[in-house]
Amino acid sequence: MENQLVELCLQAASVSRDSIEKWRRQRRTLERLPSQLADSLLRRLISRRILFPSLLELFKHNVEELDLRGESSVDAEWIAYIGAFRYLRSLNLSDCRRLTTSALWPIAGLESLRELDLSRCSKVTDAGIRHLLTITTLEKLCISETGVSANGVMLLSSLRNLSVLDLGGLPVTDLALSSLQVLTKLQYLDLWGSKITDKGAAFLQMFPNLSFLNLAWTSVTKLPNLSSLECLNMSNCTINTLLEGDNNKAPLTKLIVSGATFGDEFEAFHYIETTFLTFLDVSNSSLHRFYFLSHLNSLEHLDLSRSMIGDDSLELIACIGVNLKYLNLSHTRVSSAGVKTLTGHVPNLEFLSVSHTSVDDVAISYMSMMPSVKVIDLSSTNIKGVIHQVGPESDPVLSLSALQSLQHLGRLNLVDTQVTEAALYPLENLQELRELSIKSVSLTDISFNYTSSMPKLTNLRIHDGVLTNSGLNSYKPPLTLRMMDLRGCWLLTEDAILSFCKTHPHIEVRHELVHIYPSKQIVSNSASSSRSTLKASQAKQKPEVPVLPCFLDQRLKYSREELLALQYSSVSCAPPHDRDVVLPNTQSD
Amino acid sequence: MRKEETVKLISAEGFEFVIHKDAAMVSQTIRNMLTSPGSFAETEHGEVTFPEISTTILEKICKYFYWNLQYASGKQTEFHIEPELVLELMMAANYLHT
Numbered sequence: 001m002e003n004q005l006v007e008l009c010l011q012a013a014s015v016s017r018d019s020i021e022k023w024r025r026q027r028r029t030l031e032r033l034p035s036q037l038a039d040s041l042l043r044r045l046i047s048r049r050i051l052f053p054s055l056l057e058l059f060k061h062n063v064e065e066l067d068l069r070g071e072s073s074v075d076a077e078w079i080a081y082i083g084a085f086r087y088l089r090s091l092n093l094s095d096c097r098r099l100t101t102s103a104l105w106p107i108a109g110l111e112s113l114r115e116l117d118l119s120r121c122s123k124v125t126d127a128g129i130r131h132l133l134t135i136t137t138l139e140k141l142c143i144s145e146t147g148v149s150a151n152g153v154m155l156l157s158s159l160r161n162l163s164v165l166d167l168g169g170l171p172v173t174d175l176a177l178s179s180l181q182v183l184t185k186l187q188y189l190d191l192w193g194s195k196i197t198d199k200g201a202a203f204l205q206m207f208p209n210l211s212f213l214n215l216a217w218t219s220v221t222k223l224p225n226l227s228s229l230e231c232l233n234m235s236n237c238t239i240n241t242l243l244e245g246d247n248n249k250a251p252l253t254k255l256i257v258s259g260a261t262f263g264d265e266f267e268a269f270h271y272i273e274t275t276f277l278t279f280l281d282v283s284n285s286s287l288h289r290f291y292f293l294s295h296l297n298s299l300e301h302l303d304l305s306r307s308m309i310g311d312d313s314l315e316l317i318a319c320i321g322v323n324l325k326y327l328n329l330s331h332t333r334v335s336s337a338g339v340k341t342l343t344g345h346v347p348n349l350e351f352l353s354v355s356h357t358s359v360d361d362v363a364i365s366y367m368s369m370m371p372s373v374k375v376i377d378l379s380s381t382n383i384k385g386v387i388h389q390v391g392p393e394s395d396p397v398l399s400l401s402a403l404q405s406l407q408h409l410g411r412l413n414l415v416d417t418q419v420t421e422a423a424l425y426p427l428e429n430l431q432e433l434r435e436l437s438i439k440s441v442s443l444t445d446i447s448f449n450y451t452s453s454m455p456k457l458t459n460l461r462i463h464d465g466v467l468t469n470s471g472l473n474s475y476k477p478p479l480t481l482r483m484m485d486l487r488g489c490w491l492l493t494e495d496a497i498l499s500f501c502k503t504h505p506h507i508e509v510r511h512e513l514v515h516i517y518p519s520k521q522i523v524s525n526s527a528s529s530s531r532s533t534l535k536a537s538q539a540k541q542k543p544e545v546p547v548l549p550c551f552l553d554q555r556l557k558y559s560r561e562e563l564l565a566l567q568y569s570s571v572s573c574a575p576p577h578d579r580d581v582v583l584p585n586t587q588s589d
Numbered sequence: 590m591r592k593e594e595t596v597k598l599i600s601a602e603g604f605e606f607v608i609h610k611d612a613a614m615v616s617q618t619i620r621n622m623l624t625s626p627g628s629f630a631e632t633e634h635g636e637v638t639f640p641e642i643s644t645t646i647l648e649k650i651c652k653y654f655y656w657n658l659q660y661a662s663g664k665q666t667e668f669h670i671e672p673e674l675v676l677e678l679m680m681a682a683n684y685l686h687t
Contacts (some may be wrong), residue, residue, distance in 0.1 A: 003656075003682065003686060004681070004687065005653050005678070005679075005682035005685075005687065006651075006682045006683055006687075008653075008668055008670060008680070009670060009675050009678050009679035009682060010673060011672075011674050012669075012670035013672065013675040013676070013679070015672070018672075019672035019675075020672075022671075022672030022673050023672055023673060023675050023676050026673075026677075029676045029677060029680075030676060032680070033676065033679075033680065034683065036680055037683055041679075145650055247608065256665075270614070470686045519667065527621055
């Protein structure tokens with residue numbers, strides 16, 4: 001392993017507050033610490049949640065990158081220390097909810113700062129923006145979903161070096177956008193949910209270097225041609241014309257128009273340069289003509305879920321399928337005949353979803369001829385697992401056995417299909433399968449046996465089956481299994497699940513009655529896992545295994561008065577914030 | 590230990606640590622020094638001086654080399670690092686690419 005000793009040192013340095021006390025006095029050494037080590041050490045202390053404001057002072061001479069996102073304890077005191085970081089280049093304060101406008105003041109002195117992220121700091125307002133105007137070196141600024149108004153956005157025009165600007169969810173008006181025209185270095189502009197109209201969209205032509213643009217959830221209907229645009233998100237807009245113009249066509253590589261409504265006279269992607277387009281999301285859109293697909297030869301990712309596409313148009317996809325890796329056809333009118341048209345034309349396809357379609361068992365044999373497939377989603381289809389052949393003497397064929405020819409198949413979803421237990425038997429031989437999901441009322445203990453021999457299985461979901469306690473007790477899970485989801489298996493009792501967890505402590509089990517976290521501590525730098533180790537260590541103090549009811553209504557737990565009091569109390573008691581939350585309507589590149 | 594199989598590592602204070610070549614090779618930096626073509630003093634005499642690394646730290650580093658070999662061969666024990674040494678050791682490890 002590369003630099004294993006450095007890693008061990010980082011672990012030893014951040015074991016506890018006591019270990020910090022042992023090294024924090026070595027100031028001369030700390031000053032000599034190379035910035036990349038200082039960054040790692042600080043990041044480790046943050047993820048271990050043992051960083052406190054005054055400790056920040058030790059790092060002021062060498063830290064260049066500081067990521068404090070989601071730290072609810074960050075307040076004016078923290079920022080006061082950070083204001084002394086002379087070489088700080090990148091500061092991420094997104095989701096630091098206690099951060100106020102006045103707390104931001106010390107940031108004004110950070111002369112080396114290039115990147116600042118204040119996303120979702122809702123207490124930061126226009127006055128906070130004024131503190132930032134002195135940092136003219138700023139190249140990247142994210143202030144989405146803050147309290148900044150259109151007037152605050154207009155102030156940004158003095159930050160002439162900005163190349164990345166995220167204004168998502170702010171009430172940016174056409175006037176405010178026109179005042180930003182002086183930012184000619186702008187390459188990335190996020191304006192989702194703003195008040196921009198067609199008039200404002202015309203100003204976008206003034207940014208000569210713009211390559212990423214997000215206009216999702218705006219009332220823009222006509223987007224003029226932007227000659228350098230590579231990535232465009234106009235989901236949930238009503239689109240009449242797209243990139244119409246006589247100049248050079250935009251070298252678009254990624255286009256997201258999910259949920260978009262297209263005007264009657266919309267010329268389907270007529271003005272779009274098709275040679276570079278690799279990513280297209282037209283899910284849930286009103287598009288009904290798909291002829292344009294036949295020109296998209298470079299396409300790798302195609303999402304057509306909930307669109308009007310049917311079997312007849314799949315021919316078009318077959319023509320351009322050579323590079324296709326991801327294809328989502330869920331919630332469409334596609335049937336097995338459509339899947340047949342694709343076979344032999346999609347040599348690189350890795351992800352295929354046909355969930356919520358009328359696809360039946362015949363389609364599985366077609367899928368087995370797609371050599372690179374890793375993920376197949378067949379949930380809520382007419383799959384039965386058995387094909388009854390014509391003629392009275394022939395035996396029924398198990399359709400799932402066709403999947404054995406797929407050497408890379410890692411994930412299979414059979415939730416809400418009519419697959420019977422006997423038909424699952426061929427799954428035993430899927431050597432690469434890591435995740436398996438089944439949901440059916442006919443599943444019994446035998447389905448456990450099929451999974452025992454899968455050498456790489458890590459996640460197993462069996463929902464709504466009639467699994468019994470004795471079946472669970474005698475189950476020999478594959479050594480790789482980490483998560484088992486048995487929700488809806490109503491015959492299982494709490495005792496049986498708990499005893500299973502005792503014999504297999506590394507497996508996380510989910511069920512309505514119990515939810516067991518794996519007791520093994522995993523050391524990792526991510527904050528979420530440090531939280532789960534915290535849970536585990538708390539559990540150690542108690543003699544019994546933590547038994548959490550799957551749902552506890554907070555309104556039952558507190559009286560009305562207590563709830564009102566909680567409203568203004570410290571945010572730190574809020575549930576842990578999920579860092580990976582991405583808003584459905586923002587699209588990051 | 591035959592001389593060809595050993596390396597001499599010299600600390601800032603002049604203390605000499607004679608260790609197996611295999612162990613020293615755990616460090617990518619030392620490996621490069623000892624195996625690089627051309628007649629560097631390090632390659633010829635099997636001696637490397639570290640004017641930046643103190644004796645305490647170099648001793649710890651040598652212990653780590655041997656621990657790493659054991660770990661790689663399947664003997665999984667814990668390598669304890671005193672919190673007082675953490676910063677210096679981290680810098681040395683960073684320099685030695687180990």
